Amino acid sequence: MSLPVSMEDTELFPKGAKSLDLTPGKEYDPVAIKEMLTSLSPLWWSRLLISTRGFTINLLPTNDEMTLFTVDDAYTAMHSRLVAQPSSPDSEERRAEREKFISHIYTIAHFPSVSTVLAELSRGVQSENVSPFAHPTAGEAFTTVFGAPNEATYRIADGQKHAYLVFSRTLSRLQARWAVEKGKKKIRFETDPEWQPDNRVVLFEELFRGNRTWVLLDFDRHILRFWRPRGASIIFGDRFVEKKKREGLRLCDICGMLEQGREQFKALAGFVLCSPECAQEAAETVK
Numbered sequence: 001m002s003l004p005v006s007m008e009d010t011e012l013f014p015k016g017a018k019s020l021d022l023t024p025g026k027e028y029d030p031v032a033i034k035e036m037l038t039s040l041s042p043l044w045w046s047r048l049l050i051s052t053r054g055f056t057i058n059l060l061p062t063n064d065e066m067t068l069f070t071v072d073d074a075y076t077a078m079h080s081r082l083v084a085q086p087s088s089p090d091s092e093e094r095r096a097e098r099e100k101f102i103s104h105i106y107t108i109a110h111f112p113s114v115s116t117v118l119a120e121l122s123r124g125v126q127s128e129n130v131s132p133f134a135h136p137t138a139g140e141a142f143t144t145v146f147g148a149p150n151e152a153t154y155r156i157a158d159g160q161k162h163a164y165l166v167f168s169r170t171l172s173r174l175q176a177r178w179a180v181e182k183g184k185k186k187i188r189f190e191t192d193p194e195w196q197p198d199n200r201v202v203l204f205e206e207l208f209r210g211n212r213t214w215v216l217l218d219f220d221r222h223i224l225r226f227w228r229p230r231g232a233s234i235i236f237g238d239r240f241v242e243k244k245k246r247e248g249l250r251l252c253d254i255c256g257m258l259e260q261g262r263e264q265f266k267a268l269a270g271f272v273l274c275s276p277e278c279a280q281e282a283a284e285t286v287k
């Protein structure tokens with residue numbers, strides 16, 4: 001079974017949007033989710049999160065670093081909890097945990113006026129309605145996903161909602177498609193060269209004209225670590241990485257990070273190394 005999706009899918013990732021739509025996903029079908037978690041590979045789920053996260057962070061207000069970092073954390077948490085380790089066998093128990101986590105995301109997404117409620121909580125506004133964190137049926141989802149209720153958690157939740165609400169909407173559309181399209185086409189998220197991520201996959205910063213740099217956030221580091229040493233290909237696609245290699249750019253021998261400019265990484269004892277951390281690790285393997 002398969003599910004065709006790609007970055008060119010403008011229903012999932014509309015181009016030209018100026019701001020982030022926080023309308024939550026409505027469709028939640030536990031049976032479809034179970035099938036998708038069983039049938040779709042770790043690479044499919046990883047690239048779904050990579051593209052949804054890129055789409056989200058590129059539509060956040062540029063001057064709001066606090067929200068950027070909390071959204072990045074949310075996607076790192078989702079990746080940790082939803083993507084199976086590609087190198088080790090999966091278990092029924094782990095799949096059940098993933099199903100549970102997705103059900104929590106939808107409990108949050110379906111909470112009445114959740115975006116407003118979280119914004120008010122983070123500003124310390126007392127509502128006459130019961131707090132979602134203390135709600136008899138929704139409370140568990142809020143505390144599992146965001147943490148124990150306190151002022152810091154409320155601020156984090158108000159930032160992270162951008163990640164969870166956008167992801168819920170993307171996943172809702174995919175669930176609806178799963179019912180009608182399974183088995184028809186290939187899974188484009190995991191076939192190269194159909195995976196050709198554009199600017200919306202990572203955050204770029206242009207310090208001056210012509211100098212565009214990939215802003216490496218914790219989520220990117222998480223992906224590089226999770227898939228190492230293939231991380232750069234997972235994020236950018238085999239074709240892109242091959243092209244960069246032909247242009248003379250290298251990968252770090254330890255973590256798989258791609259150079260952004262020629263001779264950016266140091267060569268040491270036969271290794272190409274991106275950072276002091278990777279140099280340290282290389283030194284330990286040589287000993």
Ligand SMILES: [Zn+2]
Pocket residue numbers: 252253254255256257273274275278
């Ligand atoms: Zn490295």
